[in-house]
Amino acid sequence: MAQSRKTLRPQVHRQLDPAAWTAAGLSPANALIVAVILISTVFAVVETEPVIYGRFGRWFERAEIAFGLLFLFEYAARLWSVAEDRGDQSALRRRLRFVSSPAALLDLFVILASLVPVLGLNASALRLVRLLRIIRLAKLGRLSKALRGLSRAISLRRYELGLTVALAMSVLIIGATGLYWIEGDLQPDKFGSVPRSLWWAVTTLTTIGYGDVYPITPAGKIVASLLAMAGIGLIALPAGIMAGATHDAMKSGGSTNEGGV
Amino acid sequence: MAQSRKTLRPQVHRQLDPAAWTAAGLSPANALIVAVILISTVFAVVETEPVIYGRFGRWFERAEIAFGLLFLFEYAARLWSVAEDRGDQSALRRRLRFVSSPAALLDLFVILASLVPVLGLNASALRLVRLLRIIRLAKLGRLSKALRGLSRAISLRRYELGLTVALAMSVLIIGATGLYWIEGDLQPDKFGSVPRSLWWAVTTLTTIGYGDVYPITPAGKIVASLLAMAGIGLIALPAGIMAGATHDAMKSGGSTNEGGV
């Protein structure tokens, strides 16, 4: 047993801790966990459909328990292998630190919530929380380098992007106020107040155009046309800003992709 | 009193005049004013909703008077502290210049309009004018550097951007004329004249597509498809132009964000 601890525990630790895995990509164990998280997310999405749940409900419940047990087993393995972390602390202190970390607390909470079905509907939402774990597992490696690159690009131009958001907000309010004046009396349920008009302004500026609200007077259509044109600029401006930013961020920060690709 | 003027007035001036505030960002007083302007804008938007105003109307009226008094107090403080401005002019001349500046006249007008409710509905619109003051207050600092950067980028390519607008206008008129010919007789209320068709052309070229107007004949659908494809180009072209322009503007003008970020 003492022997197996010497040989097994470091291996488990190497498999589970992304920082301890020196090879490229995810370790086999973490790749499996990512896959299981993705599958359990698909299950969490699909089981909300009454037609499917009505037929296969029993199987979804069983799958959910299986997922819960799997993640409980993973949690236990992490708790056991965390003692292998480098540093001067004792194994117990490391485990206590692991247990009290927000990420581990959230994990445990989600595991318990899916195994002890007392929260009803919201359990399905809690399972979506597991998606967050993928980000943590993928923290190292190329994807996270790409993530850092994009974050740096957005950060480089955060004032310019913030300005376009402020500009968009102003255009939204002005457009909504315009149609509130022009068609507020004609279509009171749609343009009878600025907040109501804002719904129309958002679906117009983002070029969605559901068709549940649209102007019917010539003046309203002219304002809507101006807002729609502004919408084109609203897409072109951030796209242009991001283009220069990604280029600069890749250059200055040392791109992920320039070396061995 | 003479003593307090010596110590208090320069401090108030430093707090209220963005040019006199040497530290980074906004001064606490101006940050507060920006916050109050944003809150009063939200109030001005929300109070147009009859359902909400019906219930909380009295509170909105009180809030509006509070905002008006606050801005009146701010106006008085600016009038008093403007005497601290550098230069050879007397305090009276500086105050007269301040009072007669278009920005201060507009401020005073909006303050009076919200305190003396005789203009009715339009008062809510006047309050939106306050948003303009944020731009003036934020004139210094990083955001305004970003604003200058974007303005320079747009200015650098103003002929190219103007050309895309001219191109878009031509495509709009040609498309609208096309559908006026093809479906003018079939759907006279929608395509019975070029101006009517233009409404459809705008909602198509900007890819909004409310669904209140669309072609029903094969020929009309072919013209609409061509217009829709042109719409893609209409987004791609300015986005591409802006991308190169922001890049060049940041480079040549000294970016806000390259130094201490």
Add this chain to the structure above:
Amino acid sequence: MAQSRKTLRPQVHRQLDPAAWTAAGLSPANALIVAVILISTVFAVVETEPVIYGRFGRWFERAEIAFGLLFLFEYAARLWSVAEDRGDQSALRRRLRFVSSPAALLDLFVILASLVPVLGLNASALRLVRLLRIIRLAKLGRLSKALRGLSRAISLRRYELGLTVALAMSVLIIGATGLYWIEGDLQPDKFGSVPRSLWWAVTTLTTIGYGDVYPITPAGKIVASLLAMAGIGLIALPAGIMAGATHDAMKSGGSTNEGGV
């Protein structure tokens, strides 16, 4: 008379021929002509509206005759002043060459069509042809430099842009065929043939989404979702290509805007 010809004709020629105008921008005469063309275009658009024409029809007819006479006068002035063109040819040969040029033939045709109202409806379309003349008049100057810059940018990446068009066409056909199979029997008037489905595919890929046609089965919605995602790429790809292209074109070709702006 011989004296006035010596002093007046070169001046008229300088005013009317963009190549003879050495100062920046358009000559006053050509600027006026551009303005009149734009106004006559607005008239041509607005007069198709029955509500407006019913009231002001007489005025539109008079305006149209006035525009026609003005353009006839301009045509005569060009014919007269073209003799000032540099070169060895006689004045007569120059005038004959002018009269027989396609641009002048088209001009004359449009002028006659608007003065002799026998063609009925199509006259309004012919007047749109005048817009083409703006391009010819603006051939010199900054706007045309910008036009050359954009054309060069598009030309630089014409194979890449052509590929995205080919890709879009393939995606359109595949998507339309997919929904023809899946919902052809369910909604025969909408997806009953590939050409009918293509209308849906175009409004989806370009993200217009009028709402006159949409899938109603889960399988159809999945195919539509894939097509919609591809639509995002279809906008991002040419925008990205154009971004690099305009940047390169401005650089290599000597930008309009880098010098004295």
Add this chain to the structure above:
Amino acid sequence: MAQSRKTLRPQVHRQLDPAAWTAAGLSPANALIVAVILISTVFAVVETEPVIYGRFGRWFERAEIAFGLLFLFEYAARLWSVAEDRGDQSALRRRLRFVSSPAALLDLFVILASLVPVLGLNASALRLVRLLRIIRLAKLGRLSKALRGLSRAISLRRYELGLTVALAMSVLIIGATGLYWIEGDLQPDKFGSVPRSLWWAVTTLTTIGYGDVYPITPAGKIVASLLAMAGIGLIALPAGIMAGATHDAMKSGGSTNEGGV
């Protein structure tokens, strides 16, 4: 006969094999084949329309047989001329290798399927497969250089593009779950499950907005507005990434278009 083989077969081979054609562009024979493939694709699309097929059905059948025979003749010519390929292999082995290649097997299958009409409807889909052959024929030349350039650009930023896809998927699931909670009970046929809500989320995030599904409560509209804003970012982000990538790919890989254009 031996003489004609010496003169004719190398010529046919040079015409049919893109690798053997040393001049720029496609060989006349392959250009003809590409044209015929495009025409047969148009026929395959149009003949699904009952109104047209009802009238010209006989002609479509004849055209289909003609196309089939033409492609059969082309197949035979390729089989015959493939013996001219460079290398030590015997003519028979080269032909066997040609016949057993996946591309030739697919070709033969499509030819037989269009000549022996037993598969019914699906034959029209099989004919679309011919479009794939265009890619193979165009493998050499400028278009394929552009294709390589674009592929390299996408490959250079595959992690960044993958991240935006992952981000989009997360936003889709979160938005769909949000509206499932908020309006699941109000509009059960539209938001009654996460998969049903996903259809709405896709049409919103991609800014299509058919108008068959949209939120009706204030809370739902706020979530939808946030999703719509995210949709703008979803277009701007990949466009920005692609802009930098195409620029870099053209530079590092040696652009198609910089030399002789």
